[in-house]
Amino acid sequence: MTFDIQTATPVDPAILDRDLLAEYQHSGAETVFLSIVERYSRLVFSVCLRNVNDVQAAEDASQAVFLIFAQRARTLKPDIVLAAWFA
Numbered sequence: 001m002t003f004d005i006q007t008a009t010p011v012d013p014a015i016l017d018r019d020l021l022a023e024y025q026h027s028g029a030e031t032v033f034l035s036i037v038e039r040y041s042r043l044v045f046s047v048c049l050r051n052v053n054d055v056q057a058a059e060d061a062s063q064a065v066f067l068i069f070a071q072r073a074r075t076l077k078p079d080i081v082l083a084a085w086f087a
Helices: 017-027 030-052 055-075 082-086
Strands: none
Touching: 017 030, 017 055, 017 082, 030 055, 030 082, 055 082
């Protein structure tokens, strides 16, 4: 699965993480994945940048984090705090 942060749709703040995760676990829909990326891309990028101290490496690491999330999402517990998982 590939994604482009530029095409991510704005996320309604009223939609809870657990609802987004449940929908992604159920459907695997790219639009739901992109909503999660939109919600957490800044957090993930900032954590990566703090760790590698290089913008390009942080962008690459951020994409890797979201790819790992896409692969493991179905195994996550429904009550997981996504912000904690991504941080």
